[in-house]
Amino acid sequence: MSLPAWFRTLMESLPVPAIFYDLGCHIAGSNEKGKKYILKTYNDLTRFKACEILAQSKNKTNGCENCLLARVLQERKPQKQTGEFMLPDGHSSIFERYAALWEIPGGPVIVDMWKDISQEVTLLREHEKKDLYIQGFFELFNLPMFITDHHFRITEMNRAFEKFARLPFSHLLGRPIDDIINLDLASIKSSLNLQPYVFSRTTLKRHPDLFCDLKLYAVSHNGNYLGCVGFAVAHAGRSLSSSFPHYQMEYLFELTREASHKESLKEFFDYLDVLLKKHFLGHADPLVVLIDEDRKSFFWLKEKEKEWPLQKSFRESAFRDEAFQHFYSVASMPTSPADAIATPGKPRLLPKPLLPFSANYPEWFGFPIATHRRLLGYVFVGLSEVFPQVKEAMYLIHAFLTQMAGHIRQLMLREAETASLWEGTKPTRFGRIIGQSEKMLEVYELIEMVAPSEATVLITGENGTGKELVALEIHSRSNRSNGPFVVAHCSAYSPTLLETELFGHEKGAFTGAIKQKKGRIERAQKGTLFLDEIGDISPATQVLLLRFLQDRKFERVGGEQTLEADVRILAATNKNLYEEVRAGRFRDDLYYRLNVISIHLPPLRERKEDIPLLCEHFVKKYSLREKKEISSLSPEALQILMEYDWPGNVRQLENAISHAVILATGDEIKPVHLPRFLRRGYDDGQSMSLADYEKNLISKVLKECNWNKHEAARRLKITRSTLYSKIKRYNLHP
Structure with missing residues (x-):
């Protein structure tokens, strides 16, 4: 494209880099600053489009809808854009761009002026x-x-x-x-x-x-x-303020500042233990009773039971529900902090379950720990000896814990959240189901919503994803949790046997039926019936099941009496039932009866972020079973597990960990302990040359980016010209 001399002179006089394009967004030229600071080259780039050379770092797709130049052409007026842009040499910076359409002899051009504002943005940040x-x-x-x-x-x-x-x-x-x-x-x-x-x-x-x-x-x-x-x-009252010494205030400030840096309940109460020993001369026996977030039970500090014997004694005496109710009703009485300190002179303020402990001490005191909105617990301190400074020390401990109540609650919430991840060898993220990925959180939300209802639920997913666990969780959280949970594996029986398994049979209904037998529907009365692999049942059984789902009535095989059952139905399948209906292998009316609410379980390859959590659980489970003390997986072993696609899903992963635990000799699972099908790629990789590794890596990244070379170069952190040369060297093709 021919550009007039006056235009080039004008562009060179600009204080900022400028690039100009034709109406097809091909580079038509630039001033010297544009070549030096933006294009980073003095070579001829006129055959390239703007989006092939320059791209906004935040945009993974460089479509025209996000392009400044496209907006100029579309709206026919100047446009402005600010953002982080990647330059041809692979470096990125923050620019303010101003583009406008100029009509000049030889045809219109788009003038794109760039101002580097990285320094201003950095200062602002x-x-x-x-x-x-x-x-x-x-x-x-x-x-x-x-x-x-x-x-x-x-x-x-x-x-x-x-x-x-x-x-x-x-x-x-x-x-x-x-x-x-x-x-x-x-x-x-x-x-x-x-x-x-x-x-x-x-x-x-x-x-x-x-x-x-x-x-x-x-x-x-x-x-x-x-x-x-x-x-x-x-x-809250003049009595406490006047009792609390003026000179102790600076000391209290220092105590609360130090305590606010404690990051666990153990650290915090260890700090409290030091204060009690210091101010009560080693004659104090403390007891701290905390209440859980739901206000339904105690929050035990078992790690302090060795140092504080009263902790264990109280836990062993307060196992009944009424003990908590007595405790909570007294501890949560609306009193001001000044009047809430129980002493031998005011024993009515002490919760009833603590009265037996107070009888063992000549002097004692107790008070609630509370924020302005909720009761967190209660502190009782028994003193084996009485000395003049008791009252002053009592007010100090009371003021200290009153000020630290908010911090104590934060520590309780943090430890409750940590404890919810593991409880012994059971997964406690969501009952029996392990996983914290976004897809699993959606499953948990659905379970919580459908569990209280009576609706039929269809659970779909590949083999080994945990469909039966989901059904069990729905049952355990439903109003039928006290009733039976009965499982019928539909694919394990022939059509005739499945009918008798589900509906039962009368004596003499067929050869060998020597007595009446109740079916699984009857055995699930007032509970839940889980039909696993529902997609495998025969057309004849589909008709019988449809009738039962419509009115909850059925007859035993060989019987004439119509029976009713109060049962909730949960079904699961690894097939696409909609496709089965279209193929004529599954009744559409039965499909719509079953598919009232659907829960789909993602395969393990789509939630690989859950693999470390699953591995931790299975290592603990099988270490206990095999009586070994294996605590972890090596980083190399975990990497192998993370890279495998797991066609058998969680069940296959569990079997692999079981195999590794049996073979492991130390306290860590290493790649050599994993099954052979997992080690194959690892063993090959051990002898792979650097060039082969580089070729495989580049090929993998290109496929992930759908051969978008700009994005691939960004991910690999190399320039695009380097990427082109390596593609040519390794003879890579889409």
């Missing part, structure tokens, strides 16, 4: 990170914390301060601190000029009955006062 850092720093503290400017107006706070002030963020931001807390700001400002911090015991303005201790630190720069940082501790 760093600024955002600083904001996040400040916010994250704030949230490290469970104490209410805030920052003010030099006029004592609130400029920042954490969530704990919002709860403390009982006002939302929007109502607190910008307000003077003395609008929230009763303070003499003139006196505080003069004090901060003389000392680094001020301590004040005061009340909330809107809640004069809520006492608090406030500590304000001055913030200054080059002698100029900029504002202050404040910490607050709330108390």
Whole structure:
């Protein structure tokens, strides 16, 4: 394409790189900056289209609908685009592009101007990170914390301060601190000029009955006062605040700061144990009773039972349901923190199940652990000796655990979530089913929705995907869970035998029928009947089953009496029943009766992210069975399992792990212990040359990208020219 000299001169005068294209989006030329900074070459590129050389990194498909140039041609007006773009040399950067259609002699051209804004974006992101850092720093503290400017107006706070002030963020931001807390700001400002911090015991303005201790630190720069940082501790009554020593407040701040970094309940209560031994001179016997998230049972701290003997004694005495009810009813009584401490003088505040323990000590105290919305548990401390500092230490422990209640709840939630992954050797992600992939989460959601209903459910999936486990989970979560769960493997019987297995038979119905026999439908009365491999039943049995599904009535083989059964039907198949209906091998009316709700189980090859979790479960299961102490798989063995497609699904994986556990001699499963069909590729790979490995890798990535060379080069992290040369060297073809 011929471009006028004046046009080229104008393009060279631009302060930014510019590339121009014809109406077919082929490169027609560029200024020197465009060749140097964008095209990265001085070679002739006029035969290439823009999308073949330049692509937006975030777009996996470089279709015209996402193209800046296509929008210019379509709308006939200038267009702007900002994003990360990959340049021909394989490097990417963030650009702001401005493209417009120019009418010049010789034909219209599209002028595309590029401005590199990577530095500006990086600075912006760093600024955002600083904001996040400040916010994250704030949230490290469970104490209410805030920052003010030099006029004592609130400029920042954490969530704990919002709860403390009982006002939302929007109502607190910008307000003077003395609008929230009763303070003499003139006196505080003069004090901060003389000392680094001020301590004040005061009340909330809107809640004069809520006492608090406030500590304000001055913030200054080059002698100029900029504002202050404040910490607050709330108390519900004057009795506790006055009892709690003023000089202990700084110590309490330090304790809560250290405790907020504990990442497990064991670490936290080990820290509490150190405090109790220090402040009660080794004469304290603690008992911490926690309540689970559902408020239906206790949350046991078994790891503390050796150090705290009362823990085990209470667990063994509180196994009955009524023990929990007695405990919860007293511990959750609405009292202020100041009045909630049970002592020998106020024994009525102590939950009934703890009274026998209090009788063994001359001095004791107890109080609930609670956030402002929920009861978390109860602390009881028995003291074998009495000494003058008992009351002061009691108030310190009470104030400490009151402040740390929110952190304790977070640790309880975290440990409950961790415990839900494994309980002994049973999978507890969802009952008996293991898997945390998105596809399995959809299955779990469906199970929870259909379980309480009486609808017939059709479970589909390949062999070995766990269809019977899904049926069992539906039954165990249904209103029929107390009834029987009866399984009928339809493919295991001939048509005649299947009929008698399902419906039963009368005495003398056929040769060998020496007595009456109930069928599986009758045996599933008030429960669930699971029909496995329903797609294999004969046409004659399909008719009988259809009638039963319509009105829940049937006759035994050879019988005349019509019987009724209150049974829920769950069916499973590894076939595509719709295709079976179209082929005439399965009745369409029976199909629609069965397919009220359908649950499809994905094959293992479509949820490979679940393989490590399944392997962990099966290793534990078969290690116990074989009386071995195998704890894990080597990374090489796990990689082999992850790369295999598992046509037999979870059942085949289980058999492979069982095989490996039997052959393993140490505490780890290695590739040599896996079945031969899995090791074949691994053994071949051990002797594979680097060139062969590279060829296989490039071929695999190209296939995954449907031979989109730009995307393949991005994934392989090589330039496109390098990829072209390797395709030619290895003679690769689509």
